[in-house]
Amino acid sequence: MKFLCTVKRVTDYEAKIRINSDGSDIVTDGVNMIINPFDEIGVEEALRLKEKHGGEVVVLSIGTSDSVQQLRSAMAMGADRGILVKNEGDMDSATVAKIIQKVAEDEQPDMIMMGKQAIDGDSNQAAQMLAEYLGWPQATYAFKVEVEGTDATVVREADGGMETVKVGLPAVITTDLRLNEPRYASLPGIMKAKRKPLAEKTLQELGVTATTRVVMKGLEAPPSKSAGQIVPDVDTLIEKLRNEAKAI
Amino acid sequence: MSKHLVVAEYAGGSLHGSTLSTITAAQKVGGDVIGLVVGQGVDSIATEMGKYVPNVVIVDDAKLANRLAQPWAQAIAAVAQNKGATHIWHGATTAGKDIMPRVAARLEAGMASDISAVVSENTFKRPMWAGNVIGTVEVTTDTKVVTVRPTEFDRATAGSETNIEKVETAIDDSRMSFVSFDEVKSDRPALTDADVVISGGRGLKGPEGFTNVIEPLADKLGAAIGASRAVCDAGWVPNDWQVGQTGKVVAPNLYFAVGLSGAIQHVAGMKGSKCIVAINKDEEAPIFQVADYGIVADLFDVVPELIEKL
Numbered sequence: 001m002k003f004l005c006t007v008k009r010v011t012d013y014e015a016k017i018r019i020n021s022d023g024s025d026i027v028t029d030g031v032n033m034i035i036n037p038f039d040e041i042g043v044e045e046a047l048r049l050k051e052k053h054g055g056e057v058v059v060l061s062i063g064t065s066d067s068v069q070q071l072r073s074a075m076a077m078g079a080d081r082g083i084l085v086k087n088e089g090d091m092d093s094a095t096v097a098k099i100i101q102k103v104a105e106d107e108q109p110d111m112i113m114m115g116k117q118a119i120d121g122d123s124n125q126a127a128q129m130l131a132e133y134l135g136w137p138q139a140t141y142a143f144k145v146e147v148e149g150t151d152a153t154v155v156r157e158a159d160g161g162m163e164t165v166k167v168g169l170p171a172v173i174t175t176d177l178r179l180n181e182p183r184y185a186s187l188p189g190i191m192k193a194k195r196k197p198l199a200e201k202t203l204q205e206l207g208v209t210a211t212t213r214v215v216m217k218g219l220e221a222p223p224s225k226s227a228g229q230i231v232p233d234v235d236t237l238i239e240k241l242r243n244e245a246k247a248i
Numbered sequence: 249m250s251k252h253l254v255v256a257e258y259a260g261g262s263l264h265g266s267t268l269s270t271i272t273a274a275q276k277v278g279g280d281v282i283g284l285v286v287g288q289g290v291d292s293i294a295t296e297m298g299k300y301v302p303n304v305v306i307v308d309d310a311k312l313a314n315r316l317a318q319p320w321a322q323a324i325a326a327v328a329q330n331k332g333a334t335h336i337w338h339g340a341t342t343a344g345k346d347i348m349p350r351v352a353a354r355l356e357a358g359m360a361s362d363i364s365a366v367v368s369e370n371t372f373k374r375p376m377w378a379g380n381v382i383g384t385v386e387v388t389t390d391t392k393v394v395t396v397r398p399t400e401f402d403r404a405t406a407g408s409e410t411n412i413e414k415v416e417t418a419i420d421d422s423r424m425s426f427v428s429f430d431e432v433k434s435d436r437p438a439l440t441d442a443d444v445v446i447s448g449g450r451g452l453k454g455p456e457g458f459t460n461v462i463e464p465l466a467d468k469l470g471a472a473i474g475a476s477r478a479v480c481d482a483g484w485v486p487n488d489w490q491v492g493q494t495g496k497v498v499a500p501n502l503y504f505a506v507g508l509s510g511a512i513q514h515v516a517g518m519k520g521s522k523c524i525v526a527i528n529k530d531e532e533a534p535i536f537q538v539a540d541y542g543i544v545a546d547l548f549d550v551v552p553e554l555i556e557k558l
């Protein structure tokens with residue numbers, strides 16, 4: 001089986017996020033950058049499925065050459081090769097989906113694994129759009145993935161419970177938090193990753209033009225909450241909840 | 249003038265509260281609002297939806313009996329085109345997040361996800377970076393797809409007469425099929441609808457902490473139960489209980505955070521609550537920065553006392 005996994009370069013989930021002075025972007029100087037945690041879960045799942053069924057895991061990132069770091073990290077985990085599609089600046093989800101669509105048409109994977117959302121933009125759109133552009137089925141928010149023949153059975157985290165769906169391959173799958181725990185790269189893995197093939201492509205080569213269907217107009221800090229109070233005991237808490245907050 | 253198509257979400261034969269908040273968001277833009285009910289045998293949902301919007305469209309088809317993204321997106325996009333909708337709306341629930349990007353792709357429409365405010369007909373605000381940042385986005389396409397964070401909009405109130413219409417559209421076969429649904433059964437109010445939410449974290453030490461400490465407090469207050477990611481991951485409670493950036497967003501009148509540290513990813517899902525109470529033995533825990541009232545003490549002492557005295 002051939003797997004295509006996306007690895008987006010994002011700010012560390014532990015980083016303190018600050019907005020720049022003109023509100024056009026966040027400050028990334030000195031901020032640690034990581035693989036989007038949901039994408040990392042996707043790479044792990046593809047590696048496990050490859051270990052079981054054989055095949056190849058190809059990782060894809062879209063961005064500046066800085067994203068090579070994330071591609072190499074994924075290859076250190078065990079992915080076989082990487083593709084960097086070079087693009088500067090903002091992209092809306094439709095552009096991202098169209099780029100991946102082109103790569104998928106070239107690569108012909110059986111399964112595309114993506115994170116359910118990137119923890120920076122939190123949009124949760126690109127994978128589903130991609131599935132529609134390709135005319136493929138999708139299984140989002142995967143908790144468990146099993147492949148049998150030309151089908152994948154996926155247990156999904158849905159509202160109110162767990163849903164099981166079956167999708168015919170090729171399909172797009174997005175990962176939820178509990179699908180697996182990604183492995184750490186081993187030292188030999190890191191050494192090997194340096195020599196694994198990494199192809200670079202441009203939007204022109206892929207024949208994709210970036211769309212601006214959704215334009216970011218500016219960023220602001222959320223309204224801040226005024227500091228609360230520490231109460232000494234349960235009696236005081238109940239009194240405050242009854243008489244001050246009128247919450248009970 | 250804008251023409252809005254609001255997709256109804258329903259479960260167990262009744263309309264989901266998130267749909268009512270979504271109607272309110274659409275009304276904020278102004279223009280005609282049409283409700284859309286997709287499924288099989290959904291007349292009663294359409295009647296319910298009709299209490300809130302003047303026109304309801306039903307697409308009733310055996311191929312739509314289960315809420316699968318591919319056929320549903322096809323039905324929704326077809327009705328949107330047929331009705332000349334400018335905006336297609338859904339709550340930013342698991343279902344809305346699953347289906348609506350496909351609708352946007354089918355219509356080559358721009359999409360704004362999980363909006364927290366309507367600025368104008370084409371401009372919306374939405375939380376990003378786990379709610380650390382509020383972004384303002386402009387959707388430049390004529391047709392716009394929008395999903396709405398339900399906690400940020402009041403629910404629409406029932407109005408007047410409605411007109412219900414059935415529409416047929418061809419639905420292609422897809423390589424997606426429904427197998428089963430393992431429902432988390434509970435007599436408690438739904439997490440996203442509840443007036444009071446009691447959430448627990450790793451401080452509860454194990455699933456019995458939820459049974460012995462959290463549940464009796466929830467019983468006392470008629471509350472729903474939530475949880476941090478850590479305890480869902482550990483399998484102490486159902487995944488469906490996770491509150492946060494990547495779980496559920498809740499905004500009850502009263503939120504108890506018990507034995508959870510208040511990581512930014514958790515806070516992203518509950519900071520809109522009207523009144524937040526934190527119980528944690530570590531006075532440095534970040535949860536105290538968002539709490540209205542905090543008690544620095546052992547939860548195994550505080551909660552039983554609270555239950556007794558309430």
Ligand SMILES: Cc1cc2nc3c(=O)[nH]c(=O)nc-3n(C[C@H](O)[C@H](O)[C@H](O)COP(=O)(O)OP(=O)(O)OC[C@H]3O[C@@H](n4cnc5c(N)ncnc54)[C@H](O)[C@@H]3O)c2cc1C
Pocket residue numbers: 013037038119448449450451452475476477478479490491492493494495496506507508509510511512513514517527528529530533545546547548
């Ligand atoms: C990509 C990503 C997405 C995430 N999404 C979410 C999300 O949606 N929701 C979410 O919740 N988390 C999410 N997380 C995880 C989050 O970062 C934290 O790890 C998690 O919320 C911590 O859970 P906790 O507060 O239960 O545990 P801890 O951080 O371990 O906190 C336990 C707390 O209990 C207190 N405590 C212990 N014993 C007692 C006692 N006897 N009495 C009183 N207090 C006690 C401790 O002082 C401590 O503050 C995400 C993380 C990542 C990387």
